[in-house]
Amino acid sequence: MNEKNKQRIRLSYSRRKELYGYGFIGLWLVGTIVFFLIPLGRSLWYSFNKVIIQPGGLAMKWQGLQNYSDALFKDPEFTRDLRDMLIETAWKTPLILIFSLFIAVLLNDKFHGRTLARAIFFLPVIIATGPVFGIISGDLQTSGNSEASQFSTMFSTDLVGELMQFLGIYGISEEMTAYISAVADNVFSIVWSSGIPILLFLAALQNIPLAAKEAAMIEGASGWDFFWKITLPYVSPFVLANLIFTVIDSFTSPTNTAMRRILTLQSRDVNYGLASAMAWIYFGVVLAALGIVVFAVKRIIFYEND
Amino acid sequence: MSRRKSADILWRIFRFVILFGLSFVILYPLIYMISCTFRERSDMNDPTVMWIPRNYTLSVLRETIQAMDLWNTLRTTALLNLGCACFQVISCAVTGYGFARFSFHGKKLLFGIVILMILVPTQVISLPLFFRFRFFGIKGLFTVNLIDNMLTMYLPAMTANGIRSGLMILIFRQFFRGLPKELEDAAYIDGCGPLMTFLRVMIPNAMASFLTVFLFSVVWYWNDYYVSTMFFQNTRTVATMLYNLDSELKLRLFGDATIQISPREQIVWKQAGCLVSIAPLLVMYIFLQKYFTEGIERSGIVG
Numbered sequence: 001m002n003e004k005n006k007q008r009i010r011l012s013y014s015r016r017k018e019l020y021g022y023g024f025i026g027l028w029l030v031g032t033i034v035f036f037l038i039p040l041g042r043s044l045w046y047s048f049n050k051v052i053i054q055p056g057g058l059a060m061k062w063q064g065l066q067n068y069s070d071a072l073f074k075d076p077e078f079t080r081d082l083r084d085m086l087i088e089t090a091w092k093t094p095l096i097l098i099f100s101l102f103i104a105v106l107l108n109d110k111f112h113g114r115t116l117a118r119a120i121f122f123l124p125v126i127i128a129t130g131p132v133f134g135i136i137s138g139d140l141q142t143s144g145n146s147e148a149s150q151f152s153t154m155f156s157t158d159l160v161g162e163l164m165q166f167l168g169i170y171g172i173s174e175e176m177t178a179y180i181s182a183v184a185d186n187v188f189s190i191v192w193s194s195g196i197p198i199l200l201f202l203a204a205l206q207n208i209p210l211a212a213k214e215a216a217m218i219e220g221a222s223g224w225d226f227f228w229k230i231t232l233p234y235v236s237p238f239v240l241a242n243l244i245f246t247v248i249d250s251f252t253s254p255t256n257t258a259m260r261r262i263l264t265l266q267s268r269d270v271n272y273g274l275a276s277a278m279a280w281i282y283f284g285v286v287l288a289a290l291g292i293v294v295f296a297v298k299r300i301i302f303y304e305n306d
Numbered sequence: 307m308s309r310r311k312s313a314d315i316l317w318r319i320f321r322f323v324i325l326f327g328l329s330f331v332i333l334y335p336l337i338y339m340i341s342c343t344f345r346e347r348s349d350m351n352d353p354t355v356m357w358i359p360r361n362y363t364l365s366v367l368r369e370t371i372q373a374m375d376l377w378n379t380l381r382t383t384a385l386l387n388l389g390c391a392c393f394q395v396i397s398c399a400v401t402g403y404g405f406a407r408f409s410f411h412g413k414k415l416l417f418g419i420v421i422l423m424i425l426v427p428t429q430v431i432s433l434p435l436f437f438r439f440r441f442f443g444i445k446g447l448f449t450v451n452l453i454d455n456m457l458t459m460y461l462p463a464m465t466a467n468g469i470r471s472g473l474m475i476l477i478f479r480q481f482f483r484g485l486p487k488e489l490e491d492a493a494y495i496d497g498c499g500p501l502m503t504f505l506r507v508m509i510p511n512a513m514a515s516f517l518t519v520f521l522f523s524v525v526w527y528w529n530d531y532y533v534s535t536m537f538f539q540n541t542r543t544v545a546t547m548l549y550n551l552d553s554e555l556k557l558r559l560f561g562d563a564t565i566q567i568s569p570r571e572q573i574v575w576k577q578a579g580c581l582v583s584i585a586p587l588l589v590m591y592i593f594l595q596k597y598f599t600e601g602i603e604r605s606g607i608v609g
Binding site: 014017018019020021022023025027028029030031032033035036037038039040042043046058103106107109111117119120121122123124125126127129130131132135136159188189191192207224248251259261262266273274275279280282283286287290 | 317318321324325329331333335336397398400401402403404405407408409410413416419423424425426427428429430431432434435436438461462464465466467475499500501504516524525528529530531545546548550557576577579580583584588591592595597
């Protein structure tokens with residue numbers, strides 16, 4: 001950054017700014033080449049090879065697409081895990097979005113105890129990315145003790161039973177109880193993955209200009225009209241941001257089954273080539289899913305400035 | 307008018323029920339954790355004990371702290387966490403500013419890499435990264451083994467490549483783009499170079515969003531166990547300790563890795579482990595709650 005001063009070369013203002021720009025991102029650029037781009041390229045390279053561990057490093061044996069076809073056609077679990085994960089993301093993401101928008105609207109009202117309510121609803125933000133959440137939701141099998149995790153799962157499904165008992169409606173009818181339990185088991189995971197989406201939607205709601213609210217009030221709009229004609233259009237750009245966030249979050253979470261499969265391949269079976277191939281297939285699926293979602297949603301977004 | 311009023315009251319009741327019920331869903335695990343931590347393990351087999359323990363005890367808590375080697379673990383984690391979070395905030399802010407306010411050749415391409423950083427799951431690059439740190443250095447000149455060294459976390463954080471760095475660069479870029487250009491123009495006219503402008507004008511304006519990003523960074527590093535298990539074998543963080551709590555418990559508490567404890571009774575230690583590992587975060591959250599919930603609006607993730 002300073003060498004041009006030393007050399008006393010007169011540079012044009014824009015050229016100088018350009019150099020400063022490189023200066024500001026320089027550190028990141030070096031880091032990203034060393035810690036991101038090269039590893040990324042390497043893992044792609046592994047995926048086409050049979051990786052053999054030797055003292056002092058790794059040796060490669062070119063295999064072409066062998067690893068990919070093994071992952072897709074030979075591995076009994078991988079494609080199934082992948083499909084399950086896709087299905088789950090597909091139905092959960094819209095639910096998370098609708099739910100978090102709904103909660104954001106509620107939390108945007110003025111009422112007593114709002115600060116407390118907000119604090120509670122954002123609590124998952126600090127817990128849901130860690131291993132604690134794995135134990136809470138009974139997802140994580142700690143050291144292969146499956147029985148223990150079964151018990152913690154049991155306690156998370158029974159949560160609704162608790163609530164129903166609490167409200168005094170437990171056991172009114174068998175079917176109803178079973179149905180509510182099924183819904184509620186998912187409520188748990190939806191509520192717990194909605195922390196950041198709620199945060200973003202709330203920020204969006206607070207950005208709705210006062211003028212729009214006043215105009216709606218003068219025109220005599222009901223709360224219902226207001227939601228559909230004012231709130232929703234203003235919030236729509238955030239739907240995209242939230243959508244991307246939610247999809248990435250669910251795909252990169254280490255608790256999902258496909259990811260776990262890749263991990264065991266790496267650590268237990270030490271089959272790096274196959275693990276890398278799976279990771280790349282996985283990444284391709286994620287990208288394709290995101291592409292479809294972004295393409296579909298982009299058309300219905302309303303931008304105020306356009 | 308009265309119809310409106312009754313609708314209003316109905317809405318309030320509805321809102322209360324919904325928020326109360328869902329708060330229950332969120333708080334339930336926490337209450338359960340606390341309840342389990344302070345009960346004796348025999349209470350787990352007593353069907354009448356749901357929330358309120360019959361026999362109070364502190365021994366479960368004590369045993370868990372012992373099994374997790376909590377004080378040492380906490381010190382390691384805090385050192386890692388705060389260090390990484392500081393480095394990360396600074397490096398991401400600088401990078402974000404570079405992307406927000408300067409135009410240079412290849413900017414679009416480079417910013418595409420930032421987006422790629424957000425999209426690529428860590429799992430894709432973790433293996434090559436492991437070998438990078440295992441044989442760190444320049445080929446033929448020197449190599450050192452950095453596994454189990456805190457530098458494996460510090461170095462990426464310093465160069466804006468740590469956990470979720472892409473997202474943070476994006477947040478800072480959006481934030482700096484939202485600040486008025488006049489601020490910088492004034493500084494330039496007064497004779498500040500871009501670096502001085504950044505330090506003296508932009509950073510003071512960005513304090514609130516710095517804090518928000520810092521807090522999120524702390525949380526994400528605290529909760530990470532994937533990267534830590536990859537790079538650390540003997541350096542234990544709270545998250546990896548919790549992950550291995552089962553075997554640690556058996557080993558340290560009973561001196562026997564094969565001992566059989568009823569899984570139902572193990573829950574007390576598990577829950578206690580959960581409680582002690584999120585307690586520091588919870589305390590931080592209680593005191594700095596408003597920076598989590600309000601900071602993000604100002605931090606520029608919006609729009």
